[in-house]
Each structure stands twice: as structure tokens, then as C-alpha cells.
Amino acid sequence: MKQFIFSLTAIAGIISAPSFAQQNVGLPTVELKTGIYRIQAELADTPKARELGLMNRTSMPTNSGMLFIFEQKAGHCFWMNNTKIPLSIAFIADDGKIVNIEEMQAETTNNHCPKAAVRYALEMNKQWFSERVILPGTVIQGLPKK
Template identity: 60%
Template sequence: MLRKISPLLCGFSVAALSFFSSTATAQIKPASQFPTTELTAGIYLIKAEVAANEPDREQGLMYRTQLPANQGMLFIFEQPAGHCFWMKNTFLPLSIAFLADDGTIVNIERMAPQTENNHCPTQAVRFALEMNQGWFSEKGIKPGMRISGLPQPR
């Protein structure tokens, strides 16, 4: 059943949506406010911002226009699961490595900017590491190799 909405109510809804959209955008955490950790992949040092809570994981690298070389974002989840990622509102092409608890790379996916395609691990994981697209392949880093320096599960 379709219901007619008054123009006044419709105008209020648009204004409310605009307000909440701008408020949500204003709450985006700057890169400098994410905690960081150092990881290694073979001989390569990675400075990773850490997203270990729901709001930080939801924001991730959205709205960024650049990601310095050898920097990325480490996503930490409480439990291993099939944590999938998409690129809505993410302007950078990224590669994501899904990591087992011991740092072993389960699989690596390439992710195109501003898409809603799901990118999922091939097995349950607690960690995911996003880097500039092609970073892993350029360094010869493949599934089965390890990322060191991950926090130990409790």
C-alpha cells in the first residue's frame, strides 16, 4: 500500500537526512587518531593503523585520498569468522590480506574503489590488512607467507 506524505513532512525528512548525513561525515576519525602498530612482511616494515572496534572497522580507510607507501590498516575482530569487506566511500584502490591468528596469509583480494562487491576470506579469520593495491604482489608476498607483529589472541 502506498501512502501519500505531505510536502511539509517530506521537506522535514530531506532536511533531517541532510543533517544526519553531514553529522555522520563530521564524525569521521582523522588518520592521526587511529592507534598504530608496526608489522613485518618478510623484510618489509609496515606501519598499520589499527581498527579494533566497530566504529573504527566501519570507517576503515573511507574518504582517504592517499595512503603512504608501506602504510595500511589492520582490522582486528574479536572472533574468527568470514569477515567480508567492501569499498563503499573508499576512494583508493586497495589490496586486502586475510590473516590467520598466527599471521599466515589465507588469501589476498584486490578491491576497486567505490564498489560494493564483497571481498571475503576463504576461511574464518580475526585479522585483515589493507594496503595500497598491488603492494603485496609487488613485494612478492603471497598466501601462505606470514605477517609478523600481530597482537596475540586472548
């Protein structure tokens, strides 16, 4: 009997928890690569998608992230207002090289800015880059050209 109750509880938890895919309805994705790593990145390439970003999400799969694409190169800064999960952000030049990486705490309003004008920024789970020894100068392949 205990096994049956546990199974129902587990199923109820799975059904009631929104999946990552359900939270991201409508955003296209792209596969990015760096070394041996593959990243499934949602594209935030419109003003609305960039404004919402990863706000209000409670989790993100390990090799998933969000790629922000801007029309113009600039010092696009990010903050973590209404963002529930800590993130790392890599600011990326047009040639795919990472300019700098910042660690961002959840629910904060500190600005995190690139060290040079960029059009791309990739948000991943906190320490994703450092745990894989991905540093400034590393190339991210597969960036969509706009």
C-alpha cells in the same frame, strides 16, 4: 618572480592538503613485518574504527596500511563503498599466515571475503602484496594479540 609564485603555490598546496596523519587522528598504530618489509598499520580494533576503515581517504603512504582486528574468527567480508583509493586486502590467520589476498577497486560494493574464518585483515595500497611477491602462506609478524 616566477620562482616566488611557484613556491607560494607549493606551500599553499601542502598546507591545504590533509596529511595522512591528520586523517587518522586517534587510531593507534603497530609495526608489522613480513620478510624485509616493514608496515606501519593503523589499528581498526573497535566497531566504529572497523566501520569507517579507510573511507574518504585520498591517499596512503607506500608502506602504511590498516589492520582490522575482530573479536571472533569469522568470514569477515569487506567492500569499498566510500573508499576513494584502490586497495589490496590480506586475510590473516591467528598464526600470522596470509589465507588469501584480494584486489579491491575504489568506490565499489563487491564483497571481498576470506577463504577461511579469520580475526585479522590488512588493507594496503592496491598491488602492494603482489609487487613484493607476498603470497598466501606468507607470515605477517607483529600482530597484536587480543
